[in-house]
Amino acid sequence: MTAAERTLVFWVPDWPIQAFLRDQDDADKVSDPAIALIAQHRVAACSPAARAEGVRTGLREREAQSRCPRLAVHPHDPEVDRRRFAPIATALERLVPGIEVRRPGLCAMRARGPARYYGSEEQAADALLALAADLDLPDARVGIADGLFAAEQAVRATADSALVTSPSEGVRIVASGSSAAFLSPLPVSRAASESFTTLLVGLGIRTLGALAALPEEAVQQRFGAEGVAVHRRARAAHPTNSDKTQPRTPGREFSVEIEFEPPIDTAEQLGFACAAIAERFVAGFTAERLVCTALRVELTDDIGARHEREWLHPRHFTAADTVGRIRWQAAAIARASERTGAGVTRVRVTPTHTDRAAAHEPGLWSNEPDARVHHHLSRVQSRLGHTGVGTIELAGGRLLAERQRFVPWSTTRAQRPGSRASAAGPWPGALTGPTPSQVFPEPLSAELLDGSGHPVRVNAEDLLDSAPHRLQIRQYAINAPVLHWSTPWVIRERWWQSTAPRFRLQVQLAGDDAWLLFQEGEHWFAEGHYD
Incomplete structure (x- = not known):
């Protein structure tokens, strides 16, 4: 059997964490270094500071928080990983053609071509790490070995590992012909699936050797x-x-950008100056028979501050729509009190979601009424500002007021199922039956009294300590007897912070008037009203 060809692997450790931090707005930067990204209530990725506290990939969220109480948890969005790694892969492709993106943060390429061009495998690795430093990736590594699998194991090896040479920081090379010996002491779980690993270990085969x-x-x-x-x-x-390296076909770069000198300090001037790149941005999709339904606008100040926002379109972006989003975003920056500097020096527009143009063609009976609605709402929004027109969407949460979210027209993408803000849940303690027709933005203070006029409370067994007799809500002039009530159910949140639980209760008053209440501490509050 012939040996595998020499393969070079470029790896950015903890890329999901780095992509998450790069995707945060300047105002929302995460200060705590202990970070974990959660998917399906398990840790999908964690920072080095979190690993130092015992957090590991695959742990349940609560187990991870018990090991590291200061752990900052956030939902894992694979789309962010891919989008943030795309320009890095493009930059690598300019330096070394024929790369394969194995996953965001990990690329593979044949080592023969770069080694011949730069003079040796070590010099090719140094060239890639120099590019990584320019891309603000100081932790990037390069591994070279016989075959893709051996190179992936080499890039994760330490500098003092057997049969591994490290000519410079971040470079791990296994000499040609030594890869089998290098892999020999590694466990079979590195190369096999979980079920196959269990089978091999049961047969006494524990190492790759x-x-x-x-x-x-x-x-x-x-x-x-x-x-x-x-x-x-x-x-x-x-x-x-x-298992072979399969170089990708370079995709077309749809992002556009423009720089200004001197800086532009008004939204109207910036919109006028960006008209040409907006036309070029949309023309690129037209040539490929695509449309852009979501884009990201990045504005950079003359002092280096970057302001980013993702914009969504109910149909697809035109050049005028793109210019409008740039203008609105610039206007929002100008109104921010903390903004300093003379103006915007750089604008970059990047598509975050595209679709086939054929999927957005008018139907058999046309869709002009929808187009007219969008046209008029967009005109009103252009006069009132991007937050002046919007819709309400269902968000995640346990209390009803938390489940309502205002979404500016054609700006923000709805949360994906499984994220921490998704309405799909699960949300233990949330209302599962019919919801009240009226929900109060701020819960109303209420009094729930028993037959003796004493307040009704929830005891240690999560049950009412006495039968409700009368409900009083002064703001609604309610003082009526209670005919029926439900069993209380508990909402427990952030127990690791000693947050007191809340208890929900539905009551029906005389005259078929019904209310949704919850108890917090020693007080009752009216959350919603059933008509």
Whole structure:
């Protein structure tokens, strides 16, 4: 079996964390270094400071917070990982053609071409790390070995690992022909799926060296194609098709940008100056038979402060729409009291979501009424500002007031299912039945009394200590007897911060008037009213 070709891997450790930090607005920068990104209530990625406290990928969210009480948790958005890594991959492609993006933060390429161009594998690795430093990626690493799998293991190895040379900081090289020996002591879990690892360990095969010692024909007869693929990884032999480096076809760059000298300090001037790049931005999609439905505008001040915002369009962006979003964003910066500097020196517009143009063509009976609605609302919004016109969408939360969110017209993308702000939940303690027809922005103070005129409370068993008899809400002039009531249910939030639980209760008054209440501390509040 021939040896695998020399492969170079470029890796940015903890890329999801870095992408998350890069995606934060200047006003929302995360100060706590202990960060974890959560998906499906488990840790999808964590920062080095969080790992130092015992947080690991795959832990349940509550377990991670118990290990690190100061842990800052945020939802993991894979789209942010991909979007933030796209310009880095493009920059790498300009330096070394023929890269494969294995996943955001990890790229692979054949080492022969870069080594011949730069003089050696070490010099090619240094060139990539120099580019990484220019891209503000000081922790980037480069690994070189025989085959893709061995290179991925080399890039994660320490400088003092056996058979690994480190000619410079961040570079790990396994000499040609030594990859099989380098991989030999590693556990089989590095190369096999969880189920296959369990099977191999049950047979006494715990390391890649033990697996590589078996004849390939015997492995194929016993374990099939999956076994052969893992066996070849362990031997650093010529890989199967799924393990080969597959350079991507460079995609078209749709982002546009423009720089100004001197800076522009008014929104109207900035919109006029960006008209040409907006036309070029939209023309690029037209040429590829695409449309842009969401974009990100980045404005950079003369003092280096960057202001970013993502804008959504109910249909797709035209050049005029793009200019309008740039103008609105610039106007918002000008109104910010903390803004300093002489004006905007750089504008960059990047698409964050595209779609086929055919999917946005008018239907059989046309869709002009929708277009007219959007046209008129956009005109009103251009006069009142981007927050002057909007809609209400359902957000995540337990209390009803938390579940309402104002969304400016054509600005913000709805939360994806599974995120921490998603209405899909789960939200333990949330109301699951019919919702009140009237929800109060601020809960109304209420008194729930028993037959003796004493306040009704919830006891240690999460039950009412007495039967409700009368409900009083002064702001609504309500003082009526209670006919029926539900069993109270608890809302427990942030128990690790010793936050007191809240208890919800539905009551029906005389005359079929119904209210949704909750108790916080020793007081009752009216959250909503059923008509």
